[in-house]
Amino acid sequence: MAAPPNNSAASPPPGPALAGAGGPAASENGPALKKVWPANRWDPRVLILQCAVVAGLLLAWEAAVRSGFAPAYLYGQPSGIWLKAVNSIASGSLLRDSWVTFEESVAGFLIGGVLGTAAGLALWISPLAGKVARPIIVALNGVPKIALAPLIIIWFGIDIGSKIASAAILTFIVSLITAQSGTSRVDADLLTLMRSLGANRWQTFRKVVMPATVPWIMAGLRLNVGFALIGAVVGEYIAAKEGLGYLVYYAGTLYDLNSVWLGIFALMVMALVLDGAVTVLERTLRWE
Amino acid sequence: MDAMTPTAPVLEARNAGMVFNPGTPDAVEAFRDVSFTVAPRETLAIVGPSGCGKSTLFNCIAGLLRPTSGSIFVGGNRVGDTAGHVGYMLQKDLLLPWRTVLENVVLGLEVRGTPRRASEAKAKDLIRSYGLAGFEAAKPSQLSGGMRQRVAFMRTLALDPDVILLDEPFSALDFQTRLLLQIETMSIIREQNKSAILVTHDIGEAITMADRIIVMTHRPARVLAVHDVELGQEDRDPVNIRENPHYNACFKQIWSELGAKVAS
Numbered sequence: 001m002a003a004p005p006n007n008s009a010a011s012p013p014p015g016p017a018l019a020g021a022g023g024p025a026a027s028e029n030g031p032a033l034k035k036v037w038p039a040n041r042w043d044p045r046v047l048i049l050q051c052a053v054v055a056g057l058l059l060a061w062e063a064a065v066r067s068g069f070a071p072a073y074l075y076g077q078p079s080g081i082w083l084k085a086v087n088s089i090a091s092g093s094l095l096r097d098s099w100v101t102f103e104e105s106v107a108g109f110l111i112g113g114v115l116g117t118a119a120g121l122a123l124w125i126s127p128l129a130g131k132v133a134r135p136i137i138v139a140l141n142g143v144p145k146i147a148l149a150p151l152i153i154i155w156f157g158i159d160i161g162s163k164i165a166s167a168a169i170l171t172f173i174v175s176l177i178t179a180q181s182g183t184s185r186v187d188a189d190l191l192t193l194m195r196s197l198g199a200n201r202w203q204t205f206r207k208v209v210m211p212a213t214v215p216w217i218m219a220g221l222r223l224n225v226g227f228a229l230i231g232a233v234v235g236e237y238i239a240a241k242e243g244l245g246y247l248v249y250y251a252g253t254l255y256d257l258n259s260v261w262l263g264i265f266a267l268m269v270m271a272l273v274l275d276g277a278v279t280v281l282e283r284t285l286r287w288e
Numbered sequence: 289m290d291a292m293t294p295t296a297p298v299l300e301a302r303n304a305g306m307v308f309n310p311g312t313p314d315a316v317e318a319f320r321d322v323s324f325t326v327a328p329r330e331t332l333a334i335v336g337p338s339g340c341g342k343s344t345l346f347n348c349i350a351g352l353l354r355p356t357s358g359s360i361f362v363g364g365n366r367v368g369d370t371a372g373h374v375g376y377m378l379q380k381d382l383l384l385p386w387r388t389v390l391e392n393v394v395l396g397l398e399v400r401g402t403p404r405r406a407s408e409a410k411a412k413d414l415i416r417s418y419g420l421a422g423f424e425a426a427k428p429s430q431l432s433g434g435m436r437q438r439v440a441f442m443r444t445l446a447l448d449p450d451v452i453l454l455d456e457p458f459s460a461l462d463f464q465t466r467l468l469l470q471i472e473t474m475s476i477i478r479e480q481n482k483s484a485i486l487v488t489h490d491i492g493e494a495i496t497m498a499d500r501i502i503v504m505t506h507r508p509a510r511v512l513a514v515h516d517v518e519l520g521q522e523d524r525d526p527v528n529i530r531e532n533p534h535y536n537a538c539f540k541q542i543w544s545e546l547g548a549k550v551a552s
């Protein structure tokens with residue numbers, strides 16, 4: 001036995017400071033595991049305050065309209081939005097529009113997220129490809145995606161395909177960039193360690209680079225919730241017969257602001273649902 | 289110690305030199321004409337000013353970089369483009385935070401393709417013999433700095449290398465933990481009949497742990513002096529060693545050699 005904890009603590013002068021050394025001394029006084037507190041303990045006050053803030057804003061809005069301070073035809077009106085919501089839920093049209101946009105966003109989100117992440121990670125495996133791709137990524141990221149609209153319509157038509165494509169393009173680029181940045185920020189000493197253990201590039205990728213990049217990939221997916229909805233809604237603006245983007249756009253041309261707001265609120269609910277799904281995924285993959 | 293008996297060295301550097309980006313305006317000569325040997329079961333310490341090229345020398349020994357002149361032999365074989373023939377421990381513990389202690393210790397065995405059951409049995413033995421039993425399932429974030437460095441050392445030992453390279457392994461630890469780990473690491477190396485090279489800028493650490501000390505010059509590093517540490521195992525208690533006259537003489541000598549070279 002080479003200096004097991006019990007002997008080693010005996011050789012230097014014993015004292016209270018020794019326990020602070022962590023190491024072997026700490027394991028004598030019971031488990032030295034640090035307590036890790038749950039970061040997000042559920043706190044009912046948060047939910048109550050969130051409801052209060054939303055209710056307060058809606059009430060102020062309603063009051064501003066009723067007092068004549070803000071005309072309803074310019075700003076809409078919460079009570080009017082509520083009536084619209086009740087009607088369009090009853091007729092099924094809100095649910096149908098929401099479902100269409102939901103399908104388009106989720107399909108685009110999955111396609112763009114999977115392909116973008118795979119491409120971003122692949123650029124680590126082949127450093128040459130990474131170097132070749134760098135200016136292309138910058139150009140793709142920088143171009144206003146709306147400029148791609150004519151191509152998307154020509155290639156994917158005016159049905160659901162073009163909306164999925166535009167959501168997929170936006171999310172692809174975000175996932176590509178976040179995954180690639182994640183791989184390039186892996187501690188160089190970790191790569192040195194893996195090489196010193198005799199690991200090849202693929203082993204280093206599987207055991208170090210990929211897990212180390214998970215938080216980056218998740219951050220990209222979180223951003224992509226918004227980008228997938230943007231992609232789908234912009235696609236619906238350009239040409240569509242259904243969907244929340246269509247609802248918002250069409251109602252806007254008619255100055256039906258309550259319907260515009262209804263579409264916006266439905267999109268917000270959808271964003272929260274998708275973000276919740278990403279959080280669940282993040283929990284199952286998290287290691288921090 | 290049997291450093292005197294004529295045995296083939298486990299490691300030998302022959303006129304090794306390393307220049308980064310040779311022939312360009314960015315050329316940096318890290319070390320030049322470095323020769324030394326390490327005998328079986330010998331621990332060699334290398335001290336030298338920071339930035340002089342010690343880590344670069346280690347990377348060459350580990351096969352991660354190729355020296356631009358001269359050559360390095362480990363176990364009689366010239367170090368080429370392959371790695372994994374020596375154990376290499378860096379200043380940072382470099383534990384993978386998503387792996388448990390046990391999973392970190394088996395990392396090298398996993399890379400080597402050792403069957404899971406065999407590598408876990410081996411890792412558990414190591415963990416048990418070196419006082420971390422009960423922590424197999426802990427995550428690195430739950431451990432103190434000293435325990436983390438111990439796990440990193442076990443990950444190095446798991447591959448059973450003949451030569452272990454230690455690059456300032458204790459410099460991030462507090463003083464007391466450092467002293468504890470010095471004796472602990474030293475006795476493990478001796479008990480397992482390993483050879484080791486320790487890079488440190490702590491002269492006391494070098495004398496406490498090593499059989500021989502090489503002092504390097506500033507960059508490009510060359511061997512400035514070699515000292516034998518004539519202390520028995522029993523003299524090397526980190527507290528009492530400080531009263532040993534040989535320790536003090538050695539310390540003063542190396543201090544002046546380093547001081548002269550750093551100042552110039």
Ligand SMILES: Nc1ncnc2c1ncn2[C@@H]1O[C@H](COP(=O)(O)OP(=O)(O)O)[C@@H](O)[C@H]1O
Pocket residue numbers: 308309316317318337338339340341342343344345507
């Ligand atoms: N890949 C590299 N390219 C160019 N110069 C390098 C590289 N790695 C290290 N160096 C330089 O070589 C010198 C020695 O570095 P290093 O071996 O880390 O020193 P030490 O470990 O002795 O502190 C330093 O001046 C450093 O800047």
Ligand SMILES: [Mg+2]
Pocket residue numbers: 339342343344455
């Ligand atoms: Mg160094």
